[in-house]
Amino acid sequence: MSKYCFGIDVGGTSIKCALFLTDGTIEEKWEIPTRTEDQGINILPDIAAGILKKMKEKGIPKEETAGVGIGLPGPIEENGEIACAVNLHWGRKNVEKELEELVGMPVKAGNDANVAALGEMWKGGGKGAKNLIMATLGTGVGGGIIVNEKIITGAHGAGGEIGHAVINPKEERACNCGNKGCLEQYASATGIASLARKALETSGKDSVLRQKDSVTAKDVFDAYKEQDSLAADIVEEFAEYLGRALAVFACVADPDVIVLGGGVSKAGQVLVDCVEACYRKYAFSACKDTQIKLATLGNDAGICGAAKLILSK
Template sequence: MKYCFGVDIGGTTVKIGLFTTEGELLEKWEIKTRTENHGEAILPDVAESLQNKMQEKNIRKSEVDGIGIGIPAPVMEDGVVQKTANLGWGYKEVTREMKELTGLPVAAGNDANMAALGEMWLGAGKGQKNMIMVTLGTGVGGGIIVNGKPLAGSHGAGGEIGHFCVNEEETETCGCGNTGCLEQYASATGISRLARRRLERDDSPSPLRGSEISAKAVFDALKEGDAVAKEIVEEFGSYLGHALAAIAVITDPSVIVIGGGVSKAGEILLEYVEKYFHEKAFFANQDTRFVLAQLGNDAGICGAAKLIL
């Protein structure tokens, strides 16, 4: 039997999966991400964990096709990272260092692209070759798959959907330094922001008043039939749906997968996004399907494993 490893490096933990090359996840585990001293221990820690697992399972190097790694930063095609926000790394030659540490083939990519690749391989996009994945969490992440391969671009920043400009009038700044980014309206924090703005506009009664405003609270109120929550979700849906229609005209996906914490709202979220997508979509993109992500936190390790294969 042949094996490969998928590694998903996060700011708090590193998730690792041992796979067969056929796509069966045999085992998954986590180790702590040690970000101190510019994250110098991260790759050696991963290498040690992989070698321990190979010893435990009696797997020889010749039986391992390689290691795929997902990183929360733009990653160049040669596996070089210029800078990461939360790992402490500056310039780092990830694939070269990991190859030297393990003696195995290595491939690296952006974590959101890896999640998209994972959903295409083993999740909601299974059997598809052209796909957009949007992850709605604290921010808005994205991965674009074209002809079965993640779109990385020349700076490793392909598929950064969260920083698509959707509002020219916005004056507040996004975390990236620009204004009017999709992330300011479609992330969990963005939805809370839309809710606060709506509640300040007038004093319409709503269960959202006087409680902590979160994306979950907004969708829970919507499910209870709250009119104010419906207005907020309509606004969220229009920003995200229109942005995806604009992206679809360039990448022509057969399916759009929506994941991340906000997607736990379920099918009701898709209704609002699809409605506005169809309002603006080019005629050739009108039959694009919308589905909820299926792999959850395993998407990153699955995609990283697929990358090396």
């Protein structure tokens, strides 16, 4: 009977690692640097060395360990291969096979945003749900969709890439993905800052935002909380884009709950309130009352979801 498992969350600069009990209790957390030099050849060996060292330290035999779950910044195919991970300097690589050989235990890999969604469903804002949509509003917009407790990955591992749904076909600026008018261009922290710059240029309204050298998403929400009229216009535009997009995704996935995470979610309940109002305006009747909640796990979402990934294998 397995008592332990490991959850690994690989980022571009650091790798978060954790030893879990199979009931979800985190026994210990640690971090190692992501060595991306030489096409990232050291990344998986570094992870394996850390896991094996921790097992030796704690006297944990392999037969008591369910295995290793790992979240990675890129699309993961059904066979455990990652087609490309730009931030890690990887080309095509079978992560599951390579890491299994290094640690001598089962490995299950997933896209980092999908894995974070699984973590929030297991232990966070979506706890108790079986169907969930998560939108991670950070520098970009990540996403994860879970139906009947299974992550939707799709044919190319790109299921749940909600940030690259085109929601404004009139947009002339290109998104980082090459398309124009993606949700990420309006609902990310950088997207909100872009909406703010445009509003400051085109609106004659007075605003505390005009006193800022460089307006951030946090500045916009802080001003919104102080009932700044221009900030209210910006937040309304952002919420319109995100609420409408979430209503479309809800038509497909019919979630129990929608969870909002990432840096923008630190705005708190006001974020939920304004997005929820727009979501309900557009949602299909059966989905109108779907709850929108804030993520609660913060930086632990990835390691928790990774652990759940291997426990659900």
